Amino acid sequence: MPEESPAQRLRLAFEMYDFGVRMQRARIRRTRPGATEAEIEEAVQDWLLSRPGAPLGDALGRPSTRFA
Structure with a gap:
């Protein structure tokens, strides 16, 4: 199976x-x-908006303050 392109992975x-x-x-x-x-x-x-991870942007680790 060929490698998927970034666009294909994003679509998936x-x-x-x-x-x-x-x-x-x-x-x-x-x-x-x-x-x-x-x-x-x-x-x-x-x-x-309230499922686990949603308030922190669905990512592990510290919340970013870049856009605060």
């Missing part, structure tokens, strides 16, 4: 991100069957 990372968000949305729909689409989207956004 975006696809994996999208897949994860779709899976979370499906989980929320299962656990909240009466929720409206707006409520589901709000729950997805809340999850994106």
